[in-house]
Amino acid sequence: MHSSVGIVALAVLGVAVCAQPRGRILGGQEAKAHSWSNMASVQVNGTHVCGGTLVDEQWVLSAAHCLDGVTSDEFVQVLLGAHSLSKPEPSKRLYDVQAAVRHPGSRPDRIEDDLLLLKLFQNASLGPYVSPLPLQSEDRDLTPGTLCDVAGWGVVSHAGRRPDVLQQLTVPIMDRNTCNLRVHHDGVVTQNMMCAESNRRDSCRGDSGGPLVCGNKVEGVVAWGSRVCGNRKKPGVFTRVSTYIDWIENVRLGNWTV
Structure with missing residues (x-):
């Protein structure tokens, strides 16, 4: 059952007019299963559209452009505890989104302020396969080559x-x-x-x-x-x-x- 609260919150999301190619793992390798306990799959109508990061038990950080073009009658959910998107896994759980909060400076036609916070309807069940990762709070540039x-x-x-x-x-x-x-x-x-x-x-x-x-x-x-x-x-x-x-x-x- 999807509450109307999340649907109202998502109604503000606009239509995509991408100025830059978005989305962008090529040349990588399969991750060790469940080693990324902070990793989220942001899904629209049951289909993976973007990644995300669990920042605490109720909030997931992602990119604002991920929901460009999503309308009020589409369901946004977050999958946590997953390695495989399709296979059953004891740690996997799909959460409904109560609200999607875009950074106020983000727009479909610009690349600045491209952040989105998704509030889950209920707190995520934390454990060895689902846990937040600290965000960098020190405002400095990393050394090139890091x-x-x-x-x-x-x-x-x-x-x-x-x-x-x-x-x-x-x-x-x-x-x-x-x-x-x-x-x-x-x-x-x-x-x-x-x-x-x-x-x-x-x-x-x-x-x-x-x-x-x-x-x-x-x-x-x-x-x-x-x-x-x-x-x-x-x-x-x-x-x-x-x-x-x-x-x-x-x-x-x-x-x-x-």
Whole structure:
């Protein structure tokens, strides 16, 4: 039974007009089953559309563009405790979404402020396979070359094949100035974003909203990149969590409207 509260909250979500290729694990490998206990699958009408991160027992962090075009008669849910999207697993549970809170600066036609918080109707059942991961609160840039991990159920081949089990990938952080060179993203990567190298290894469609984890903290949220995933000239771009930590905390404390 889906409460109307969640449906009303989702009614504000607009129609997608993507200025940048969204979604963007290509060249990775299957994750160790249930090693990403913070990992969420954001689903619309029972289909995986994006990744997400469990930040506490009632909130999941994802990307705002994940719900572009979703209408009030569509059901948004969050799957936690999963390795396989389709096979039965004792730890898996699907939660209805009570409210979808987009960052007020996010819009379908821009790449800034691309964050979304999803409030679950009931608290997630925490345990060894479902647990939050701390968010990075220190606002500083990582040293270029720092190795971070990203995971998701997004596209794993140029042909568009999607995996059933969670994939993960280790990527080196790229200096923002380098990322902004004309040969790469030509100045559009702001201080609110960070880049990772994407030479044949990249996040891809369906990975949007998932976590970039560095040193056991969520450093970024998968945002956008190349139309062709794995294009070394178009590094993967992530929304920096630390920039938005005050907004995230305010929403978790109930200071939000839809």
